[in-house]
Amino acid sequence: MILEREIINLLARRLYQRDWKPNDVAQLPLNDGRSLICSIDTLVSSTDIPPGLSLRYAARKAAVSVISDFASKGVGVDGMLLSLSLPPTHAKRDIEEIGRGLSEASREYGFKVLAGDTNEASDLVITCCGLGFTERSIPNRGSARVGDTVVTTGLFGLHALGLEILLEGIQPKSNLERLAVQKFTSPMARVDEGGLAVSSGAVTASIDSSDGLLYSLYEIAEHSDVKISIDSLPAYPGIKEAALRYGFSWERLVLGGGEEYELIFTVIRDRWEELENMFSSRGLELLKIGRVEEGSGVYLIEEGMHRRLERTGWEHFGEDRNTVKS
Secondary structure (H helix, E strand, O other), X not given: OOOHHHHHHHXXXXXXXXXXXXXXXXXXXXXXXXXXXXXXXXXXXXXXXXXXXXXXXXXXXXHHHHHHHHHOOOOOOOEEEEXXXXXXXXXXXXXXXXXXXXXXXXXXXXOEEEEEEEEEOOXXXXXXXXXXXXXXXXXXXXXXXXXXXXXXXXXXXXXXXXXXXXXXXXXXXXXXXXXXHHHHHOOOOOHHHHHHHHXXXXXXXXXXXXXXXXXXXXXXXXXXXXXXXXXXXXXXXXXXXXXXXHOOOHHHHHHHOOOOOOEEEEEOHHHHHHHHHHHHHOOOOOEEEEEEEOOOEEEEEEOOEEEEOOOOXXXXXXXXXXXXXX
């Protein structure tokens, strides 16, 4: 079976020039000095909506997925196009719930739904295409440089725990478990963090982490032709204990669970403390987790030893993929 990234590479060879590099968004220069920024994401009910997630939350999540891609480039979404495919058995209340979720996202993030299309399909499919503008160039996944510092806007594992709780039909028993479900069903895009980081000029490469921390780090490492070394896993407090309680792998929740919508940046080494202070002064979180080095792959440093981490995370058409993705 051909994996998602292989499909993208095959299409790219037909559609783009040789120097094309994948990015979270597309940038189209305009005649007035600005660029039009676009990104598109699709949510399919059978693969993307776990038990217990209402269509209201699913529709909002579809929009937030696009907004998070924009946030990783420091750009806001001004408008959104919507494509909605529905099975013939759909009910009026389903449409109302979808509209409610999109309306909530629109108010939260300040974009307008400009237009859309509806169709009939065997499965519910929600596709959101975001549109925005910027006057500056944006970082991509393939521009990290040796010596850069690797940072992220938050901790990992909590959202993935929430997904596992829903998939397993577990009744949340602790405050952490209830918070995990809430974080999964109502994710937040790091718009302020992305805007501040990219506008500082200190960011060399960036990516949204919704496909998983490790998958995202590999995207930067492979497309930048570098190695990334992580000093410690940015695990949310209590994740290890919660994972042990239910027989989950805490490393898998942190590295490969996905769902977080945190942003990952590589930052010019001499600018790291300056950027950290900028975030701190605004009450925003920015965590240093590693560095960019010569070589390839992603490694975790444990007691002075470098352990290579095998690529994992969500990828369509993968044999070992989870039931749902972000």
